[in-house]
Amino acid sequence: MTVTSSFEPVHRESTASLIARQLRTAIMKRSLPPGAQLSEAALSAQFGVSRGPLREAMQRLVQEGLLRSEPNRGLFVIELDEADIRDVYLARAAVEGAAASMIARARVPAALRELRAACDAMAHSLELGDPTALSDADLHFHDVLVQCSGSRRLARMQQTLIVETRMCLAALEGAYRQPLELVEEHRQIVDAIEAGDVGLTRRRVEQHLDEALRRLVHAEDDDPGYV
Incomplete structure (x- = not known):
């Protein structure tokens, strides 16, 4: 049978x-x-x-x-010029803004725990003064953000964007600075998600990526080193 x-x-x-x-x-x-x-x-x-x-x-x-x-x-x-870098961050804002909005609507406790843990890992790296670990933790937060949305297509797009982002950061190694406000920017994104405020969540994601792009594009004009 x-x-x-x-x-x-x-x-x-x-x-x-x-x-x-x-x-x-x-x-x-x-x-x-x-x-x-x-x-x-x-x-x-x-x-x-x-x-x-x-x-x-x-x-x-x-x-x-x-x-x-x-x-x-x-x-x-591939080789990335400034126009490519701007395009990468434009695409990331669309993908990560959508992912964060989905999480804010769902308000799943497990997703919030993962995002809080990712923020804590960034804070720990900052305390240690380890710029490589901080960069890794930063990108891990954004990976967790998209993965927690549950969207396979957003996750697939993010996979390529994160590789391109890493290429941008590696090209400016030693010049790109991580400000002290970096961890707080990520915590504010999670706070907005936890509040279930979709509009605020998307704005904070976009503002964070806009600021990251500004720092990256103008990194060579700044003092070298990490803070």
């Missing part, structure tokens, strides 16, 4: 997905720096895979905008 059930098939992550994730990380951490050309032969040997899944992975990154294809030359890591 055939038994029907509501079980769904279990899917394992494909080889191409695993490779794509590692390539994203390499681009984000600049072990694959902007402008670098990707060698299929070298990468397939390093990953220990055939060129089929490698090409699939690289094509995913082309579609995400992290790699560019040049006819008769190959694939290269």
Whole structure:
């Protein structure tokens, strides 16, 4: 007798997905720096895979905008100019504003706990005077913010945007300053979410990202170092 059930098939992550994730990380951490050309032969040997899944992975990154294809030359890591940086933050404001608004409407206690914990991690990094840890904690907060919305599509868009953001920050390492107000800006976003004020939540997200963009674009005019 055939038994029907509501079980769904279990899917394992494909080889191409695993490779794509590692390539994203390499681009984000600049072990694959902007402008670098990707060698299929070298990468397939390093990953220990055939060129089929490698090409699939690289094509995913082309579609995400992290790699560019040049006819008769190959694939290269993108390079970001000021217009690109502004566009990244414009897109982040749309994605993160929508995600934060969803959380504010739902007011799920677990989401608020995760966001508060992310703020605490930032505060701890600031107390330690560790700029790398603070930058990591900052981006982790924004990742948590979008993940807690429960929207897979927003999370997918945020994945690429965070890699591009990391590229922006890494390019200005040593010049980009983290102000003391940074943690408070994030706490104010969470306060607005907890109050269930959707309009205020979206405004605070947009104001925070506008200020982050201002600091980033004008970082080279500021005194070097972190605060």
